[in-house]
Amino acid sequence: MFSRRLLALARSSQLALVLTIVLGFLGGLLTILQAWVLARIITEVFLNGLARDAVLGLLAALLGVVVLKAGAVWGSEVSANVVAQRVKSDLRERLVTHLTALGPAYTQSERTGELALSAVEGVENLESYFSQYLPQLVLAASIPLSVLLLVFPLDPLSGLVFALTAPLVPFFMILIGRSGEALTSRQFETLRHLSAHFYDVLQGLTTLKALNQSRSQAGVIGEVAERYRDVTMQVLRITFLSALALEFLTTISTAIIAVEIGFRLLYRNMEFLPAFFILVLAPDFYLPLRLLGLRFHAGMSGVSAAKRIFEILDLPVRQPPGVVREQYDVRRLITFEEISFQAVSFTYPDRSTPALEDVTFSILPGKTTALVGASGAGKTTIANLLMRFIEPQSGMIQVGTLALSHIPVEFWRTQIGWVPQTPYLFSDTIAANLRLAKPDATESDLLCACERAGLLDFIQSLPEGLQTQIGERGARLSGGQAQRLALARAFLKDAPFLLLDEPTSSLDPALEAALQASVQQLMQGRTVLVIAHRLATVYQADQIVVLDSGKVVEKGTHEELRVANGFYARLIRNA
């Protein structure tokens, strides 16, 4: 609720935070002052029979307080926003930096990828924590306390009523918070079920139509909603009770105080001024506490979002191994010397079986090496190791005479042309998606790459050409078009080492032939490691490495392996 770590985030905007608190507190004090002046005026007019002219000074003072109070309200909201904005952007940047350091092994994993995404999106939830909940927390702590300090000397009995009931407010608030949380989550759950059912029916509408059952579903939708109403209302009847108690507590204590001071006034045990002052203050005494209850949920969602974010920020980043920054001509090493895997093993976190075990093979310079194996055999893990998204847990990868881990990772990646089966499409223009590979590429560079990748016809068919928006908010590319975009990126990057995850074949002869031609052109004159899905590719490879369950089971050319009549030969026969 009051997380120290969350507060520490506001350190960079301390001034604004202090201002928020001070203005909030000032607003509270002005509320008390307003009550006092109001009570004075009414006493003077009602009991002492003064005319308006006689109380003009007091009226002017009241007006001043009203204006100042409005100013304080405005100011505190504005400065609270400054805090919220700064905290959010700090946290956003820290989180993205940290996720980058954790790397694709973390963000692309099915289990943790979701966490990463919800953490990144959860940053916005901190807005309400800092701009609403925190200022209200300050008010809820300061105003009731100030009121108590003022009221006790004036009238200990009323002070006692305040002091006794006030702690009950947070008590009920927490109760409401808890049951309210259960309530909101229950209500949320109910609505989610309802929506899920509705969505389910809408998505399956075509199927329902095909089965001639679509008309009868309207009744089912109504029934489901009705059933949820019954169940939820039963729960609500009970959960609303704690809200009833809180509401009851604050109004009945106002009533008790009114009656109690009324009787003491009657018996002349009390002056009118303090009595009326206390009555005016009574609602203001409980208001900040009640508002805190209203904003409790906003606070809680901020805290839980922060928890998810901190969990990720607390994950240790694998330290990059000591990088040798000597003046090797690394380029020469990569282009003309072999890349060799030496007894490399790797196991993904939370997996019991290794993804790669004792893998040894070489990628020969200027030659094409094909990786073959069923899905799950370890082909992608090899690609990830080469991209250095992950590092071997044992064994090593050598580039020429140099350990791969000693080559600066940024430099290494500039040497690889990476063509995944499905490239990620960023929510931006096609041009921006291509320029990822070469930020300073000219428009004609882009068009040239598209032509070589066989994407040009498609781009020219678009009214906005290269400037067409794609990705989540733009046009969808077909699988084939996305593959071509990945090829175009590789053409743009023009790196000496090509890491190609070959697209699984489609059955459109025309498309297939064009794609093959592009890939062939890309492979020209480069060192290539290809994850193969086509027979034509393995025929032409200089070397085939056959993987099964994380182990290399065979190596050789297509002819050699066919004659050997082993695992590979069986694979080919089944195809």
Place this chain on the structure above:
Amino acid sequence: MRTLSRLFSFLFPFWPQVLLSVLLGALTIGSSIALMSTSAWLISTAAIALSVADLGVSVVSTRLFGVSRAVFRYAERLVSHSLTFRILARLRVWFYQAIEPLAPARLVSARSGDLLSRVIADVETLDNLFVRVLAPPMVAVVIVLGMAVFMGRFDFLLGLVITLFLLAVGAGLTAFSLLLNRRLGKQLVETRSILRADLVDSVQGLPDLMAFGQETAWLERIKQSGRVFSAVQTRMAQLNGLQSGLNSLLTGLGVWLMLFFAIPLVSTGKIDGVYLAVIVLGSLASFEAVQNLPQAAQLLEANLQSARRLFEIADQSPAVTDPAEPLPQPASADLRVSQLHFSYEVHLPPVLSDLSFDLPPGKKLAIVGPSGAGKSTIASLLMRFWDAEGIFLDGKDVRAYRQVDVRRMFSLVSQNTYLFNATLRENLLLARPWASQEEIESACQTAQLHRFILSLPHGYETMVGERGLQLSGGERQRVAIARALLKNAPIFIFDEPTANLDAVTERNLVETLQAIIATRSVVWITHRLIGLEAMDEILVLDSGRIVQRGTQAELLAQEGLYRKMWDLQNRALL
């Protein structure tokens, strides 16, 4: 306005509950006003009273109002929530009934997934329409009228002042907040969605960013879009802060003016002095009724936008309608397609051109071709998801029959079989609601599903999960086959039934299908050339035209698309 009145029409059937809810809401705030007023009267009177008798019923009524607010609030919340659920049910049923005739023709677009999730979000937005949008202003109207009368009875001017200030907050500030929202709200949504997309991209596209060494550049981009969003949000916060400040100012000023005008009335004796405190505290309490109207108005905007989008979808005319005087159900399953031309929209190029074939009962026809050749469109046209000229059942144009009667003739197994998040039995029963357990089991046995189902701990009562994802792709397709068998229509349509399945599963499924169709008419649409030797005729489709037709043996003997596809298929590795 039209949208709003249409929205109100959803409330109409529930008017007694609406009335009750508004009444209870007004009584809740009324209790607060009454509590502060009677307390003020009690204290003032006590200050000058001589005996308890002078306090009259005020002691009792103060206590009563102290209790009644909580009770009214409780009742109001129960009534309004129950009402919300009723509206919600009605809204969903209405929307479903509106779009049922539209599906799928009017609902598929390049991004139909988006359309549906959009619809769901819009319907959910409308769920809170009553409680948070429509009820608060109705309650406020009651309170404003009540206060005008209450204060007006002391003096006309006092009634006028309180009414004006309640309106200034309730209507004036609300208008201000709407204006502000219309200008900045759109910017806020836009900049937020850009930032969100950049953030999502940074997580999901991380491998691509790192592979191209762009991770640092992307962080800069996020910082930049963060700054833009933050700037808009700050402007929004400043104006929102201004609105809160004005709210506080107008409340304070209203009460101050009430005091200012009431004092002379007391001095001149027009009002008894004990009422001075009543006027001030009663007025102060009444502002609660209008305080939250600006927020309600902002929600109203969102609600109207959602409603407009829903109405727009619902108001479309269906692509396929039943004739006014339909023919009786077709007597035989003699299907003939003759010179069929079709394009999805007038200005789009044709998907199918000059397509003709015959399917007398018992014939097995395959339609093959690369993706995008128009194969699936044929299935949609036969099912009458769209209408076109040139399809005849029992010698008559299919458009002359009722839709249900045409669909009765076909059992469809498509590539994207939809399973509902329900039990296996419920999913199967959709095909024939009155089917007996024996019939279900026999269909599942034929579909080679029965043994698998029995191996599950809950058997036929197993929940299949969202979109049936608890089952494997092959199992889902077998459920679809069992459904088709239960429906037992004379013509089976298989639309890529093995798409997205691995090779082994595909082969098993094809074997099952071939056993089933031995005695039935079949239209088998596929781009996988497996099991087609059993077909009486194969149509090879390319860009919507038939480029070859014949049996598999004939087609393999020719040079042509079929042979090319055949070769390609046998060249894939894994």
